Amino acid sequence: MSVRIADGVIWLDGRCLVEDAETLLLAIQQDSEAPVDIAGVQRLHLAVLQVLLVLKPKLRGTASNAFLARHIFSHFDFG
Amino acid sequence: MDELLEQFLIEGRDLIAQATRDFSALLRDPQSSAAIDSAFRAMHTLKGSVGLFAMQPAELVLHGAETMLGEARKGTTALDAGHIATLIACLDQTDRWIDEIEEAGELSAQASVIAEGLLVRLAPAGPAFSPDSAGKTSGHVDWLGALRVREADVLAASGQPLTAFRYTPDSECFFRGDDPLAIVAAVPELATLAVLPRDGQWPDAESIEPFACVSILEGLSAAPLEKVSAAFRLMPDQVICASLDPIGEQGLDQAPERRLGENRMLRVDPARVDALGGALGELLVAVNGMAPLAEQAERLDRGLAGQIRAIQADLERVTGSLRRTVSAVRSVELEPTLRRLPRLVREIAEGLGKSVEFTIAGQGIEIDKQIADGLFEPLLHLVRNAVDHGIELPERRAVAGKSPAGTVSLNLGRDGDTVVVQLADDGAGIDIARIKAIAVERGLVSAEETDALTDASARRLIFAPGFSTAATVTQVSGRGVGMDAVQAAVEALRGTIDVESTPGHGTIFRLRLPASTLTTRLLIIEVGGERYGVALDQVVETVGIESSHLRPIGGGIVCVLHGRTVPVLDLASLLGGEARATPQVKLLVTEAGGAPVALRVDGFAQRIDTQVRPRSGMLAAIPGVIGSTLLGDGTVLLVLDLPELAA
Structure with a gap:
């Protein structure tokens, strides 16, 4: 499971594939205040990224994947 | 013409040129407050000026443009590529209206309809002002512009060309298992x-x-x-790529600010400057008389000859400096000549359903007024030709993997005493097989002759009178004015024109023109017992070879120079005299029709800097003569036109 909710935080881990988009969408809709921790993401499907772009949840953590850190998450506000 | 109107036509166009420069700067840096301020002032002043004439639609449009710039100035709105495109459209339209006022004294009946269209685009509530319009791309035309704006920092920091891509995955692609990221x-x-x-804004969370x-x-x-295209090889129809040159437009950035104190400049009747040039020419002739005098004196008294040479050197130094000063007075910036080109390119491209990015670099160089005046027509024709025949339709460009918007760039520069004008497009290039076929069809050459042509010579067929490559003669390029007219106009300015082309990648026209027409560097040559002058800018080189190296081929004679076979013509025979056989052959190499031709002469004498008078009276009837000049001893020297003689 790449999307998991624990301690009021939505954790993204490993390979976030297309089917994770819906799970993430539901998770954020359930608790729009919950931060999304992206430190463990190794791969991010565009469908999952679209959910983050549209719902704009609070993000935290630093992506260890260089492509994601440089080209994707650098455009988000971490607050 | 009414003096007030006359003043307005000059000042109004100056303001348009100023605003054009500012918008060019804004396209690269939409946040440049200097450019926003300057454009705001230009629009404001222009609005005030048009208010004096029956140009109410222009006044409304300029008011709208001024308001948009005013908002940007206050920081209420950040300009994006879409806003700037709208502002440029307003400026272009105002420029057209100024033309209408000049020609007809009033605006056409459509003016108010056109103005309304522009006002809608300018309206604060209209689409041009929606905050998401930067990402919204109604067509493919402006994505590159928006990207340039968005990634200005990356482009500026990169010292190398970059490849831009725009990948629009279809909405169903996730179901097929694609991950665009x-x-x-x-x-x-x-x-x-x-x-x-994709639609300009993200969907709602719901x-x-x-x-x-x-x-x-x-x-x-x-x-x-x-390599970038290769990464998208599985979805070529969803991707557009384009090469971006990060330093390609730096010339526009450096558009000089108006010099302070410009109002203190003198306005001088050009006739007086011409008179000054005339007197300088006579002075040069007199100074050229010193060298033979020193030679004569040498035989009588070496000390006296030395003194004469010293005075000669002084006179040459001073007249050289005077010549440069007078040339500078006669020089004008090319910029006013070229300021209409960007608008004309937009109009031509629009009429043809093409999108073209046009850039000019180096327009600040100064050249002789006569050349500047004579350059506009051939240049406009070349630019039209590039947009019409060079740049392909967007669909065809997409198939070829090019960005839908073609680029046409005009570069101007100085190379010593020569002005080099280069016009490059990234269009389809010249199809040599087609050129040859058309030339044969029009009876310009025979099929056998085309087989023997090199690619370079075949490309030059486009300059042949009666040649036109458009499958359908379009309204833009028109009938009757072909590339032969361009070549004739360039040659009338004593310039040359060359063309290079890579099929599929584009075409480059290169014009070389003398920077000054005031004086000409001449080489004096001896032929058939007479002396003639030839302009040094027509001489490629002078060489001496053994007569045994001349080889008869067909009906003519050739020699090999730098590994290339060059036809050799006898200048004495061309001038109606007798050819002489000597063991040592002196050759003057010139260029005719883009290829080198060697002319056999008897000898080379000194080089002089002098004023050539255009041929007139009896001389006008002699072919192959540019004009004449006076030598220091009062004799008249005919100045030959080498390309014409060699053609």
């Missing part, structure tokens, strides 16, 4: 990436459909276009 992650040397909403792709991915890569 993974595809983009594989783009080599990715410099920057932006994930943008209406998001997680398995529909609603994104566009745009980015820049330091890898060449082929």
Whole structure:
């Protein structure tokens, strides 16, 4: 499971594939205040990224994947 | 003409030129407050000026443009590429209206309708001002402009050309198992990436459909276009790539600010400057008389000869400096000559359904007024030709993997005493097989002759009178004025024109023109017991070879120079005299029709800097003569036109 909710935080881990988009969408809709921790993401499907772009949840953590850190998450506000 | 109107036509066009420069600067840096301020002032002043004439639609449009710039100035609105395109459209229209006022004294009946259209685009509530319009791309035309704006920092920091890509995955692609992000992650040397909403804004949180792709991915890569295209080889129809030159437009950035104290400049009747040039020419002739005098004195008294030579050197130094000063007075910036080109390119491209990015670099160089005046027509024709015949329609460009917008760039520069004008397009290039076929069809050459032609010579067929490559003669390029007229106009300015082309990649026309027409560097040659002058800028080189190296071929004679076979003509025979056989052959190499031709002469004498009078009276009837000049001893020297004689 790449999307998991624990301690009021939505954790993204490993390979976030297309089917994770819906799970993430539901998770954020359930608790729009919950931060999304992206430190463990190794791969991010565009469908999952679209959910983050549209719902704009609070993000935290630093992506260890260089492509994601440089080209994707650098455009988000971490607050 | 009414003096007030006359003044307005000059000042109004100056303001348009100023605003054009400012908008060019804004296209690269939409936040440049200096450019916003300057454009605001130009629009404001222009609005005041048009108010004095029956130009109410222009006044309304300029008011709208001024308001938009005013908002940007206050920081209420950040300008984006869409806003700037609207402002440029307003400026172009005002320029057209100024033309109408000049020609007809009033605006056409459509003016108010056109103005309304522009006002809608300018309206604060209209689409041009919606905050998401930067990402919204109604057509393919402006994505590059928006990207240039968005990634200005990356472009500025990169010292090398970058490849831009725009990948629009279809909305069903997730169902097919595509992950556009993974595809983009594989783009080599990715410099920057932006994930943008396809419809200009992201859907609402409530209406998001997680398995529909609603994104566009745009980015820049330091890898060449082929490698970037290769990363998208599985979805060629969803990707557009384009090469961006980060330093290609720096010339526009450096558009000089108006010099302080410009109002203190003198306005001088050009006739007086011409008189000054005439007197200088006579002075040069007199100074040229010193060298033979010193030679004569040498035989009588070496000390006296030395003194004469010393005075000669002084006189040459002073007249040289005077010549440069007078040339500078006669020099004008090319910029006013060229300021209409960008608008004309936009109009021509629009009429043909093409999108073209036109850039000019080096327009600040100064050249002789006569050359500047004579350059506009041939240049306009070349630019039209590039947009009409060079740049392909957007669909065809997309098939070829090019960006839908073609680029046409005009570069101007000085090379010593020569002005080099280069016009390059990234269009289809010249199809040599087609050129040959058309030339044969029009009876310009025979099929056998075309087989023997090199590619370079075949390309020059486009300059032959009666040649026109358009399958359908379009309204733009028109009938009757072909590239032969361009060549004739350039040659009338004592210039040359060359063409290079790579099929599929574009065409470059290169014009070389003398920077000054005031004086001409002449080489004096001896032929058939007479002395003649030839302009040094027509001489490629002078060589001496053994007569045994001349070889008869067909009906003519050739020799090999730098590994190239060059036809040799006898200048004495061309001038109606007798050819002489000597063991040592002196050759003067010139260029005729783009290829070198050697002319056999008897000897070379000194070089002089003098004023050539255009041929008139009896001389006008002699072919192959440019004009005449006076030598220091009072004799008249005929100045030959080498390309004409060699043609």
